[in-house]
Amino acid sequence: MLIEFKVANFRSIREEQTLSFIANSSDELPDNLIVRDLPGLTGAKFLKGIGIYGANASGKSNLLAALRFLATFVRDSATNLDPTASTGAEPFKLDSESAALPSQFEISALINDMRILYGLHVTRKRVVNEYLAAYPKGKPQVWFEREWDSKSEKYEWSKATPNFKHDDALREKVRENAAFISAAAQWNQEQATMVWKWFDQNLRFLDLSGGILDASLTFDLVKDRDARLRVIKLLRGADLGISDIRVREAKQKRTFQIKAEISPRTEEDPSTQKIAKSEDHRDLLELFEKGLRQRFSDVFNSPILEFLHQAKGEALVPLNFASEESAGTRRYFAMIGEWLRGQDAGRTVLVDELESSLHPLLVRELLNLLFAGASNASYMQIVFTTHNPLLLDQSLLRRDQIWFTEKDQDGATRLYPLTDFKPRRDESLVRGYLAGRYGGIPFIPEGLCSNG
Secondary structure, three states: OEEEEEEEOEOOEOOOEEEEOEOOOOOOOHHHEEEOOEOOEOOOEEEOEEEEEEOOOOOHHHHHHHHHHHHHHHHHHHHHOOOOOOOOOOOOOOOHHHHOOOEEEEEEEEEOOEEEEEEEEEOOOOEEEEEEEEOOOOOOEEEEEEEEEOOOOEEEEOOOOOOOOOOOHHHHHOOOOOOHHHHHHHOOOHHHHHHHHHHHHHEEEEEOOOOOOOOHHHHHHHOOHHHHHHHHHHHHHOOOOEEEEEEEOOOOOOOOOOOOOOOOOOOOOHHHHHHHOOOOHHHHHHHHHHHHHHHHHHHHHOOEEEEEEEOOOOOEEEEEOOOOOOHHHHHHHHHHHHHHHHHHHOOEEEEEOOOOOOOHHHHHHHHHHHHOOOOOOOOOEEEEEOOOHHHOOOOOOOHHHEEEEEEOOOOOEEEEEHHHHOOOOOOOHHHHHHOOOOOOOOOOOOOOOOOO
């Protein structure tokens, strides 16, 4: 469960911005809350979801990108980065001072029923500060911290703690452009592995701004009888005209066929001499053809998914999922898998442009499914960006679940909650938002769109 995320000096974000899942004391929409009594946070309640509004290029997507960068760096930096490669950090570029400073990230999360705090400060060249702490009894228990000393050109480490047992030699093996927690997890250090797995398995990033979302997750669910019934129930409830799902095997398997001709050896043509020198040339072509068959066999020989629609009378007409269903239907089907798997595993799902190719009522259905108390016992959460004002409904979202981004005069992103404006419970949030009361909308100069 995500509790809080802080980021500074990353892309359009200059000063530190904080996205918090800690709910206020309001009694509205209790099903939208997670109730957990945590040491040091007694009585706190946490949000199941946050929606972020803002004009284009205001920094909504950069906030999600910051968390994605942190997750990727924790997961892959020790194994996927070359020793001299850039870390991938992207500091704020619109002033020279920020461009020379590290990007900063800090996350607070509930991992294996323990509150964890992890922080990372990183330049394009190296990690300059990294720390990991836990709150088993409410007070911070520092597991490790390292900080780069530019004078000695080496890391200064915090005093070793018995709660984070590891081989001290591991510290010397970690590259400057890698996270220590990433390296420690590769060496099976217990606490590092626990945190690494959370970043790897519990954070799910979806970008709906372009293309078709991968539906393989839902397709896998359809193969299971009980999960299939859950999928069908959601499809029927969405009023898409779908009565059932059918998966059938492809009637004809297709393979690649490669034809190649090798000219006979001639003394006159040097190019054919060069080819002829390889006695295994035909064998190489055969191996290449075999590799292509194996590489694309899943694509050409995979089962066919069909949605059965009720026609006049009692007949059910099958429509091919990939070629005959609409983009919105395919997108909704794909999102069902993300939702059901997310609920089962207690994931935090981050979605850029949630409403893309989806009708607002389908988006509401997905959010209602998430917020329903009985069906979300594993504490799945969502962070989504959107432009859709119809979701600004106090029967759907609590006021502390609505956040905004906008840029200041220096081009830097500011993130803030709706509750800063203290809207009334009976206030029309749609009207207030479109009127610019809360910010987060584009400024269009008067007369720009006129014909004059």
